[in-house]
Amino acid sequence: MTEYLFSVHHDYSKPLFDPSFDVDAMMRDTAAFNERAQKAGIYVFAGGLEAPDTATTVTVREGETLTTDGPFAEARERIGGFWVLKLPDLDTALDWAAEASAACRGPVEVRPFQGV
Amino acid sequence: MGADARSSIAATFRESSGKAVATLVRVLGSIDAAEEAVQDAFVRALETWERDGIPASPAAWIVTTAKNRAIDVVRRESTRDQRHQGRARMVGDDGTTPDPASAVAERLDEPVEDDQLRLIFTCCHPALGMEARVALTLRLIAGLETRDIARAFLVPETTMAQRLTRAKRKIAAANIPYRVPEREDLPPRLASALAVLYLVFNEGYAGTTDATRPDLAAEAIRLTRALHALLPEPEVAGLLALMLLTESRRPARFTPDGSIVLLADQDRTQWDAGLADEGRRLVLECVRRGQPGQYQVQAAIAAVHADAVRFEDTDWPQIVTLYDQLFALTPTAVVELNRAVAVAEVRGPAAALGIVDGLPLERYHLWHATRGELLSRLGRSADARVAFATAAELTDNPAERDLLLGRAAT
Numbered sequence: 001m002t003e004y005l006f007s008v009h010h011d012y013s014k015p016l017f018d019p020s021f022d023v024d025a026m027m028r029d030t031a032a033f034n035e036r037a038q039k040a041g042i043y044v045f046a047g048g049l050e051a052p053d054t055a056t057t058v059t060v061r062e063g064e065t066l067t068t069d070g071p072f073a074e075a076r077e078r079i080g081g082f083w084v085l086k087l088p089d090l091d092t093a094l095d096w097a098a099e100a101s102a103a104c105r106g107p108v109e110v111r112p113f114q115g116v
Numbered sequence: 117m118g119a120d121a122r123s124s125i126a127a128t129f130r131e132s133s134g135k136a137v138a139t140l141v142r143v144l145g146s147i148d149a150a151e152e153a154v155q156d157a158f159v160r161a162l163e164t165w166e167r168d169g170i171p172a173s174p175a176a177w178i179v180t181t182a183k184n185r186a187i188d189v190v191r192r193e194s195t196r197d198q199r200h201q202g203r204a205r206m207v208g209d210d211g212t213t214p215d216p217a218s219a220v221a222e223r224l225d226e227p228v229e230d231d232q233l234r235l236i237f238t239c240c241h242p243a244l245g246m247e248a249r250v251a252l253t254l255r256l257i258a259g260l261e262t263r264d265i266a267r268a269f270l271v272p273e274t275t276m277a278q279r280l281t282r283a284k285r286k287i288a289a290a291n292i293p294y295r296v297p298e299r300e301d302l303p304p305r306l307a308s309a310l311a312v313l314y315l316v317f318n319e320g321y322a323g324t325t326d327a328t329r330p331d332l333a334a335e336a337i338r339l340t341r342a343l344h345a346l347l348p349e350p351e352v353a354g355l356l357a358l359m360l361l362t363e364s365r366r367p368a369r370f371t372p373d374g375s376i377v378l379l380a381d382q383d384r385t386q387w388d389a390g391l392a393d394e395g396r397r398l399v400l401e402c403v404r405r406g407q408p409g410q411y412q413v414q415a416a417i418a419a420v421h422a423d424a425v426r427f428e429d430t431d432w433p434q435i436v437t438l439y440d441q442l443f444a445l446t447p448t449a450v451v452e453l454n455r456a457v458a459v460a461e462v463r464g465p466a467a468a469l470g471i472v473d474g475l476p477l478e479r480y481h482l483w484h485a486t487r488g489e490l491l492s493r494l495g496r497s498a499d500a501r502v503a504f505a506t507a508a509e510l511t512d513n514p515a516e517r518d519l520l521l522g523r524a525a526t
Binding site for chain 1: 241243289290291292293297301
């Protein structure tokens with residue numbers, strides 16, 4: 001079994017959704033996906049994140065703590081939400097990722113966690 | 117040992133290493149460990165065969181030696197400590213990871229055919245980039261050295277080594293499974309494998325930078341033949357037929373000094389009748405099965421050419437019809453360009469030029485070369501020369517460039 005991070009990336013330089021976008025339907029589908037993952041016994045954790053401008057970056061260098069307002073590096077694309085799912089192999093992960101992408105209406109990046 | 121003996125050992129090794137690697141990946145659960153065991157067997161072959169002579173069945177010797185080596189490795193690792201238990205191991209058909217040493221010997225004796233398919237589908241997994249798929253296929257299945265693959269694709273050896281390392285790391289870390297895809301997943305996965313084999317063949321038939329690389333074309337045919345024996349799907353037969361029919365023309369494609377001879381001017385008595393017949397038989401088999409695909413239709417087009425004793429005998433209307441069918445399957449501008457060449461023979465160069473001029477292929481040297489040929493037939497010599505000169509600029513294949521520059525100068 002391998003744990004995979006399913007991350008959903010948004011371009012935060014543009015409005016997240018255009019006015020005609022059905023946010024409620026997306027939320028419903030995503031909740032349904034979470035329920036399916038939980039029933040299948042593969043669900044480890046999931047969550048949506050607040051906007052990147054709510055982030056704070058902390059760096060310790062030579063014993064000094066530097067605290068910076070904002071995300072680590074300038075980038076338009078940022079993680080908006082994610083799942084951690086435990087699955088037998090990449091083929092299975094890619095099948096679940098297709099369902100996740102359809103539910104959340106965005107591209108889903110599948111990335112394995114390091115083995116313990 | 118003489119250089120000849122060494123090179124014959126190397127050739128034998130290449131033919132059997134893919135099979136040995138395929139089985140050992142399943143048993144050891146690691147591509148690196150499998151490669152290492154097979155490499156060890158090769159070193160032992162050089163030593164032993166120098167002393168005792170080459171055995172009656174060298175391929176079987178290499179597989180057995182590599183297997184014994186693998187059993188040693190597994191035994192050593194499992195007795196040393198338990199640390200390796202948590203290490204990432206590839207997942208097999210049953211969703212389990214490979215057993216420790218006790219069961220290894222048993223697993224080694226399972227049929228190797230499925231292992232070869234597993235290896236092909238893993239190397240050609242769509243989660244890997246096309247370059248990585250080609251590199252893995254040539255390294256692990258065809259058994260080519262990293263430096264030879266690097267030379268074929270004109271990158272430094274270190275770049276190719278990094279590409280292979282990265283691909284193998286992704287297979288292990290992302291847990292790409294070692295199994296033959298299920299029925300419903302098979303068509304797209306098979307398409308990916310066939311695309312890799314066809315790319316290797318094309319690089320061998322007319323290289324990006326070398327005039328031709330017969331060794332790569334031969335490897336592609338060997339691998340496709342093996343895939344066809346294991347998985348006789350219509351498109352696999354189609355691709356094999358296409359390769360055989362195309363390859364059959366090789367003896368007539370170049371003059372002794374290395375210049376290209378165009379299809380119209382080739383001495384067809386030099387074509388390899390054996391390869392052509394095998395290709396034709398496969399095409400007929402495909403037609404009977406009635407599940408056409410892009411490779412089968414391309415093979416059918418090649419078969420129509422093979423059937424023509426002289427260029428003038430070519431059944432061009434039949435070729436246009438087949439290109440219509442191919443375009444319905446894969447509607448690309450390159451297919452339209454090739455179709456236009458056949459249209460020129462049926463309806464004349466003006467009609468063909470009308471099609472060609474509308475295609476968005478300004479960066480493709482054969483678009484300019486085709487325009488040059490059509491313009492020249494229409495008596496527009498000045499325009500034709502410009503087209504041939506532009507085509508020459510856009511290709512790095514030396515034989516093609518010479519041909520195009522020659523035509524630009526007339």
